[in-house]
Amino acid sequence: MGAAGEEMYRFIERAYPICRSITGDGVRQTLALIRERIPLEISEVPSGTPVFDWTVPKEWNIRGAWIKDPSGHKVVDFQDCNLHVLSYSVPVHERLPLAELREHLFTLPDKPDLIPYRTSYYREAWGFCLPHRTLECLPEGEYEILIDSTLADGSLTYGECLLPGDSEREVLLSTHVCHPSLCNDNLSGIAVMTELARELQSRPRRRYSYRFLFIPGTIGSITWLARNEVRIDHGLVAANLGDPGTFHYKKSRRSSFGIKPAEIDRAVLSVLKASGEPFGADEFVPFGYDERQYCSPGFNLAVGSLTRTPYGRYPEYHTSADDLDFISSEALEGSLRTYLAVMDVLEGNRRYLNLNPQCEPQLGRRGLYRAIGGDEAGRARELALLWVLNLSDGEHDLLEIAERSGMSFAAIREAADALLAVSLLEETS
C-alpha cells in the first residue's frame, strides 16, 4: 500500500483540468477515470425527474468563455481556468459597458490574486469569476463577452460501486463529484474513496456490503435517496482529504441529538484517538455536505463526515489556490489509512459473552500468561485479555471495551481472538 498516495495524486493530476458541475460531461469524464480503477455502475437520471421536494435540473455543458476588453484583448478566458465561469451560466454573447458587466463579475477583494468559485444552479444567471487585481485594472469602455454553454434537458449522472459482503446491511461512503478544478474539495475525496474501494475489493471476505457513491452534492444524494431502498447501517461523507491539516470528524445527527452514540461515530473517534495525533470533533450541524440529506429527520442515518480541514476553514477553500500544490500524496495516503482503520473497526466490532464469568479463568495454563518476568508488550497483552474478559457480559462491545480501557481497538480485537481460540468467549448479539 506504500505507493497508494502516489497513485491517488496521479489520479488527481489527470482529473484536475476537467470542468465538473452538478450535471454534464465533466462528471461523466470523471466517473470514467474512476471506472478505470474500480467497478462502477453509472446512472443517468433525466432532467425533470421529481426527487422528493426537488426536480432533477437541466444538464449544463460548456465549451468556452471569455471577456474581451475594449481593445479586443481577452482579459478572462475559460481555457486558462474553468473557475472563471459562474457554474451553470446560461449562454450569452453580447457587448456591454464595464458598469453593466461588473454586475456579473465575482472577485475576492481580500484575496486579490485568487479566482473564486461560484455557482448559480437554481436561478438562471451568468457570470465570471476573476482575481480582484484583474478587475481593478479593467479600463472603461465596451466589452465583448461570450459564454458558450448549453443548459437543456439531459440528465444528472452519478456513479455507484457496490462491494457485496456477508450481510446485505451496508456501509455507505459518499463523496461529491460536482466541483471543477479544485483539488482538496473534492478530487481528494474522490481519489481516497476510489482507492478505499480498491482495498476493500481485494479482501477475500467482508462482513458488511460497501456502497460507494460518487455524486453531485445535494441534488445527487437527494436523487439517490429518492430512487433507492436504504439499507445503511453506518456511513461517512468524504471530502477535503488531501490538505496538510489534522483530521476533523463531524458526528452523525444520531450521536449529537439522540439517546446514544452511533457506532460509526464511536469507531471514527476511537481510531482518531488511537492515532496519537491531534484531531477535531464537532457535533452535527444541519449544513455542510451530503450528511445534511442522510441525516434529515426522515432518514436520520448513522452518517458522519471525516475530513482533514473542514470546508470553509482553510483560506484556499473555494478558490483557485485549492490546486495541485495544496495537496500531497502523504496526506492522501494518511487519509486512506485512517478510513481503512475505521472500516477495520466496523468489520471487527462484536459483542461477546465470557464463558467463565465467575472469577478470572486461569490464563497461565492456557499459555496466555507470562512467567516470572515479562516485557511491556506482554504485560499490555495480558491487560487486554483481562479487559475483554471482565467486560464481555453482553452489555459491552469490543469498541466500548477499547474506549473504557484506553487501549486501541486492534489490541482489544487481538485479545478477543486469543480468548476465542481457547473457547473462553462466545459471540452474542
Added chain:
Amino acid sequence: MGAAGEEMYRFIERAYPICRSITGDGVRQTLALIRERIPLEISEVPSGTPVFDWTVPKEWNIRGAWIKDPSGHKVVDFQDCNLHVLSYSVPVHERLPLAELREHLFTLPDKPDLIPYRTSYYREAWGFCLPHRTLECLPEGEYEILIDSTLADGSLTYGECLLPGDSEREVLLSTHVCHPSLCNDNLSGIAVMTELARELQSRPRRRYSYRFLFIPGTIGSITWLARNEVRIDHGLVAANLGDPGTFHYKKSRRSSFGIKPAEIDRAVLSVLKASGEPFGADEFVPFGYDERQYCSPGFNLAVGSLTRTPYGRYPEYHTSADDLDFISSEALEGSLRTYLAVMDVLEGNRRYLNLNPQCEPQLGRRGLYRAIGGDEAGRARELALLWVLNLSDGEHDLLEIAERSGMSFAAIREAADALLAVSLLEETS
C-alpha cells in the same frame, strides 16, 4: 417602553418610606400603590387561620419608637428610619439602665455606620437596630424607651393580579412585600413585577394565564398555597432587581434534582445566554425566598428565581445602605426587559413536525434562500431554517433547537414562523 425604568424608580421613591412587615397597614398601603397601576385583588386572611403546618400570626402595626439617653435626648428615632425597630417588636415603654438595654440593641460592628434590618416574627420580643458607632457613644445611665406598636388579632394581607390567557394553565410571578425601607430587597421586585403585569396586560392575546403574587415572604406563599388550587406550569420568584450587578438564576428543584430540566429554567438560561452579558446560574437549594415553598416536595413546582445580585451577596443587603442610591432606573429597566424576554420564550416555545422530513426541502423556490452572494444576516436566517427543519421531528421544541444551535430563541422562532407560512411545519404536542 423606554420610560419604564423611570416609572419604576418613581414608584419605588413613593413606596420607600412605608414601614412594611409580614402583616399590617404598611403592606396595605404598598398594595394600594400597586393597584394604581394594575388590577389587584386584595385578600385579608384572619390571624389564627391554620395554613398547613403554620398559623397566620397576629397583625403588627407601629406608630413610633425611640430611645432617650440619660439626658433625655432621643438617640434613636423610628421617625428617622423604620429599620430602627426590630420588626414585630411588642409594645414597650420603660426606663432601664444601659446594660439591660444593650440586650435589645442590634448593630453591625463590621459596618459601623449602617443600621441592620432584623425581625422576630414568631417569638415575642422587642428591640432596636442602630449604627454601631451610635451604640459606642451611648453614655452609662438610665434610658427611657418607647415602642408604640400593636400586636393583635387582625389579618395577613396580600395582593393578586390574574391576567387570563388562552389556557387556564398559569405562569406564576411571585414577589415579597414584607420588607420595610429597603430598595433592592424588595421594592425593586415589586416595581418590576408591577410593570411586567402592565406590559403583559396590554397584549391582545396570551397563551398562558399569568398570576402575580405580592405577598409577605414565607407565611404569604404558605397561606396562598394552602388556600388555592395550584395550576402553575412555570414560575419565577422576583427580588433584588435594581442593583448594578449581573443577573443570577437559581434553578427550580425539578431541574436540579429531577430527571430533566424544567422549561422555565431552560427559558431563563436561554435568554441570559443570548444576552451576551455575563450571568450566574445556581442549582436549587432549599433556602432563599418563596421558591422554598413552591419547591417543597409536596408541590415541587417548576419555579426558579431570577434576580440580579442574590440575597446576602452584596454588602448593602439587609442594611440601611439598601436605599434609593443603591438602585437605578437602568437596572430596573434591564430587569423588566429580561423578564419580558423570558415570557416571550414561554409564549413562543412550541414543538413542530417537519412535513418534508426526507432530505431538505428546496427553500430557494419558496423564496427562503439567498441567490449567489448574500449578507451575514441572510446566512444566519438560512441556518436557522435548516436547524428548525432538521430538529423538528417531534422530539425537540424550539427552545431546545435554540440551545443546540447556539442561536437566540427569537431567531429560531422567526425561522419557524417562516416555515409555517410555507406549510413546511405543523404543530405537534
Added chain:
Amino acid sequence: MGAAGEEMYRFIERAYPICRSITGDGVRQTLALIRERIPLEISEVPSGTPVFDWTVPKEWNIRGAWIKDPSGHKVVDFQDCNLHVLSYSVPVHERLPLAELREHLFTLPDKPDLIPYRTSYYREAWGFCLPHRTLECLPEGEYEILIDSTLADGSLTYGECLLPGDSEREVLLSTHVCHPSLCNDNLSGIAVMTELARELQSRPRRRYSYRFLFIPGTIGSITWLARNEVRIDHGLVAANLGDPGTFHYKKSRRSSFGIKPAEIDRAVLSVLKASGEPFGADEFVPFGYDERQYCSPGFNLAVGSLTRTPYGRYPEYHTSADDLDFISSEALEGSLRTYLAVMDVLEGNRRYLNLNPQCEPQLGRRGLYRAIGGDEAGRARELALLWVLNLSDGEHDLLEIAERSGMSFAAIREAADALLAVSLLEETS
C-alpha cells in the same frame, strides 16, 4: 481509640518476620496472631480441590536457603530476609557455575540496594532475589546453593471473622495475607482490618453483618467465592494502609461500567470529600487485588478498594524497602478512622419521607430554629434540616442529600435524627 495506631504498629512488628506465601505455615502463624485479637474461623482447603477454573495448589513451606560463593562464604541467606527466596521455589541443592546460577537470580538494577519480591506459584521454578550491588560483586567460580523447601499436597489456609448484625446482608472486608516481610503490602491491611473488626464487634448493634476475609491473593478469593453462598451488599478490599500517602479509592465495576453508582462507592467518596484532605479516585480496572474476582462479571459485586498509595505507585513497592520504617502508627490510625467513617455511612444511610411535604414545617415551634441572631454552627444545623426535609421525597437517601448539599454525611444524619424525633420523617424503602 487513640492508642489503636500504636496497637496496630506493634501487631505488624510481630508479624513482620514471618515468611508468608499463598499457602503454608507462615499464613497459619499470621492467622494465629490475628486470632489473639478477634474471633477467627480458620479454613483449610486441600490441595487439588477444584475452585471454578482453578485448582488449589500444593502447599509450600521453607526452612532455609542460601548461596555459598566459590570460597564457601554465604553471600545470600534466607535467615537474613525471607524475600531472598523466590516464593514457591522447589527444593534444590547443587553446585553450579555463576553463569548458570545467574539465570535464577533476580535483582533491581535501578534500585541496586534493594531486594525485590518475586513469586512463581503456577510454574515450578527456583530462584533467589538479591540486591543488584551484591550480584555485581559475585566472583566467577562454582557456587553451592540450597533451598530447603517442600512443595507437596497439603492445604490452602484462610481466616474468616463474621460479626452478625440485624440483617443477614453482609459488608465484605477482604485483605490478602500472602506476602512475606512487606509491611505496607500487606501487614498494614491485615492490621487495620483486625482493628476494624474489634471496633465493630464492640458495638451493641449492627445494621449489617460484617464478614472479614484474611486470604491469600487471587486463589484465596476464588476459593472463598467457590465455597460460599454470597450475600454481599457492599464490600471493600483493603491494602497499603500504612504508608504516608493520601487515600485512593478504586471504584467498583458497578459504578464504573453500570447504570448508577454503587452505595459503597458513594459512601467512600463522601467520607473522603468530607475529610477535607486531598485524595485520589480511580475508575474500576480489571487488575489489582481481589476486587478482580469479586467484580468478575459473573459476580459483579459492589466491591471497591480503599488504600493509601495504590500498589505499584510507590518506589518501595514489592521491595525490601517496604519495611517497618516505611509505615507509621499515625497512618494506620488514620486508615482505621476512615474505614470506620465509611462503615458509619453504611450503617446510617436511609431513605425517608417528609411527613409534612407541602411547604416547610414550622421548625421554630418545635425548637429546631434559632431566634434572632445565631452562630454559624446553628445556621449549618438549620440548613441541614432544610436539605433533609426538601429531599426526603422517597427518591433520595441521606447519602445523596449529603452529596447534593455539600454537607458531611454526619451532619445530614444528625438532622434526620432531629426530624425523626419530632415525627417529621418516616423511613421508607
